[in-house]
Amino acid sequence: MPIVDGAFIFDNSEGEHELIFDMQINGLFNIANHQKFNLIKEYYDNH
Secondary structure, three states: OOOOOOEEEEEEEOOEEEEEEEHHHHHHHEEEEEHHHHHHHHHHHHH
């Protein structure tokens, strides 16, 4: 049994919630904002 059914990454740094990425239990995912997703990915790939 999985621990979670899905995952969401939101950016709320400018006062409004913006979906960046979501992933479902079956492993399918959606990148809603490629620019911000790539910035986050680059940061974590290098740290």
